[in-house]
Amino acid sequence: MSRNHLADVPAERLRAALGEVEGKVPTQRLMVALAAKHGVSQTDLAEWYGIERKTVYNWLTRFESANDVASLVTAAKDDPRPGRPRKLSEAELGELRRTLARPPAEAGYDDREWTPPLLRTHIEEAYDLTYSTSSCRRLLRELDSTAGGP
Numbered sequence: 001m002s003r004n005h006l007a008d009v010p011a012e013r014l015r016a017a018l019g020e021v022e023g024k025v026p027t028q029r030l031m032v033a034l035a036a037k038h039g040v041s042q043t044d045l046a047e048w049y050g051i052e053r054k055t056v057y058n059w060l061t062r063f064e065s066a067n068d069v070a071s072l073v074t075a076a077k078d079d080p081r082p083g084r085p086r087k088l089s090e091a092e093l094g095e096l097r098r099t100l101a102r103p104p105a106e107a108g109y110d111d112r113e114w115t116p117p118l119l120r121t122h123i124e125e126a127y128d129l130t131y132s133t134s135s136c137r138r139l140l141r142e143l144d145s146t147a148g149g150p
Contacts, residue, residue: 017072
């Protein structure tokens with residue numbers, strides 16, 4: 001026999017939370033909860049949404065102790081997952097952004113354009129820090145998208 005996770009959570013509250021939540025996954029979690037509240041089995045929900053049955057179970061468990069709309073909205077969201085702190089300070093990032101806005105030759109390199117391996121070399125030489133090539137690729141994209149001018 002399956003457990004009724006949402007016995008104490010009125011469907012009206014789930015619908016109200018659905019109107020306040022933002023994002024694909026939190027919305028999906030509340031949709032799953034509403035469907036379960038209306039009798040759709042966890043197995044069917046897992047199949048409909050292309051997720052594991054255990055995931056449906058875990059999502060429904062999130063809402064068990066939610067006693068108002070605000071706590072349902074909170075339960076639908078993931079906790080923040082901060083990444084590793086940046087190695088470069090904000091000041092160093094600003095300096096690096098200005099360096100990348102100019103050709104590599106102005107920084108003393110023979111290359112025609114900034115590449116992840118070249119950026120990695122530059123960071124090691126200029127800041128005495130080690131970045132992976134993939135992190136340099138991400139950093140190049142990030143700094144390029146925030147350049148916004150000279």
